[in-house]
Amino acid sequence: MTTQRMLDGKVVVVTGSGGGIGRDIALMMARHGAKVVVNDVGASLTGEGHNDGPAQAVVNEIKSFDGQATANTDSVADAAGAGRIVQNALDVFGRIDCVVNNAGILRDRFFHKMSEEEWDAVLKVHLYGSYYVSRAAADHFKEQRSGAFVHMTSTSGLIGNLAQANYSAAKLGIAGLSKSIALDLEKFGVRSNCIAPFAWSRMINSIKVDSPEQEARVAKIKQMTPAKIAPLAVYLASEQAADVTGQIFAVRNNEIFLMSQPRPVRSVHRGEGWTPETIAEHAMPALRKSFHTLDVSADVFSWDPV
Structure with missing residues (x-):
């Protein structure tokens, strides 16, 4: 008797899955029974160049163990391309059950040196891309009253990192987008969650290593495979995750974390209201005890990955 696999009958779109984290997600989705749309524009980290090589290569890997997959080379960075990605799933496999918003690029630069193009390019792929693909899938999820979004966030946004304002x-x-999707589509049986991944990939490979501290950080990341x-x-x-929605997880080698979401940590009240002077004299001294420090991700996750 054949054992039921966790994703038998599911159709999953994984964006940016020609390599790195996306590739491993696509492969494991297929091994657990999903039919996979492997999306990758075949571009460099800066978004330049185009070919269908990486996506098709992953499809070939999936077919080598008798999995089902199709390659797609549309860009997530515009609504029309995102629509074609979702339509690809419908045309080839007849439905769509999950979107993994993984596509990304890096254009690291200190904020005071960042160009408009560097800002815009990264926002277009990560944030707009996650919105466009999710929006294209949402009506289908709503109609079938089921569906799951998995978005890739980062501790660079949740905590902070140098030279990565974009x-x-x-x-x-993306974390805010995911929470809004979870709230708006809950009544239709649709779920939305985030993963902040720690892993060495072709995108992380572009991190500037210009200090002993950065070198040590990169050495740690290299231990963590996609x-x-x-x-x-x-x-x-x-x-099995039917009751899991609106959450932010982090994965660091063999560790899984549930990340906090912003909530009040301390308050002050003055019955007669506040003036700039009383804020300086009373409010800030009281609140200062709970101020957040200027941490970067490596300060918070300071121990070696296990």
Whole structure:
């Protein structure tokens, strides 16, 4: 008797899955029974160039173990391309059950040196891309009263990192987008969650290494393989996660974290209201005890990955 796999009968779109984290997610989705749309524009980290090589290569890997997959080379960075990605799933496999918004690029630069093009390009792929593909799938999920979104956020946005204002803003925006989707589509049985992955990939490979501290950080990341992210993505796509929505998880090698979401941590009250002077004299001294420090991700996740 054949054992039922966790994603049998499911159709999953994985954007940016020609390599790195996306590739491992696509492979594991297929191994657990999903039919996969492998999307990758075949571009460099900066978004230049175009070919269908990476996506088709992953499809070939999936077919080598008798999985089902199709390659797609549309860009997530415009609404029409995102619509074609979702339509690809419908045309080839007849339905869509999960979207993994994984596509991304990096254009790291200190904020005071960042160009409009560097800002816009990263926002377009990460934040707009996640919106466009999710929006294209939402009506189908609503109609069938089921569906799952898995979005890739980052501790660069949730906590902070140097020289990544564009990436950090996009990734924190994705966390807000995911929560809004979870709230708006809950009544239709649709779920939306985020993963903040720690993993060495072709995108992370572009991190500037210009100090001993950065070198040590990159050495840590290299220990964490993209394959470690895939099990959580597969779970979140499955019916076993039917009651999991609106959450932010982080995966760091063999560790899975549930991340906090912004909530009040301390308050002050003055019956007669506030003036700038009383804020300086009373409010800030009282609130200062709970101020957040200027941490970067490596300060918070300071221990070696296990």
